[in-house]
Amino acid sequence: MKVILIENLQNIGRIGDILDVKDGYARNFLFPKKLALPATEENIKGLKRKMQEIQRKIEIEKLTFEELDKKLRGLNLTIPKKCGEKDTIFGSVTVADIWEALSKAGFEIDKKKIHLKEPIKRLGIYTVPIKLHPSLTSEIKIEVIKEE
Secondary structure: OEEEEOOOEOOOEOOOOEEEOOHHHHHHHHOOOOOEEEOOHHHHHHHHHHHHHHHHHHHHHHHHHHHHHHHHHOOEEEEEEOEOHHHEEEEEEOHHHHHHHHHHOOOOOOHHHEOOOOOEEEOEEEEEEEEEEOOEEEEEEEEEEEOO
């Protein structure tokens, strides 16, 4: 089934892309969540008319994310954890811990945008990427310290 994306979807496509997807994926996921429309002639013509509006929306969104990127790059988060011997922490620092620290610092970022390759299990300073926009990835510095 051919569909027109009306939202950016990671690893799938961007707004305005016409894709060929399986019928069930379109009916059960894309259409109910209003992420895509069927690629009918009427919808394609309507999309062409709306592309300028969509492009303006994308530019505004990108500027907003660029400002957020500047703020995040200057941010240093400290996450205290209980430790054992040799600076090994009990448990690990996960995406949920980073998200919580970001929330306390006043940033509202979706957990899914925080990309941690593997949980942090030792004290130290780490750089964690945050995918803000399909074309913009920010990085924050996290220092894992010993909890008193």
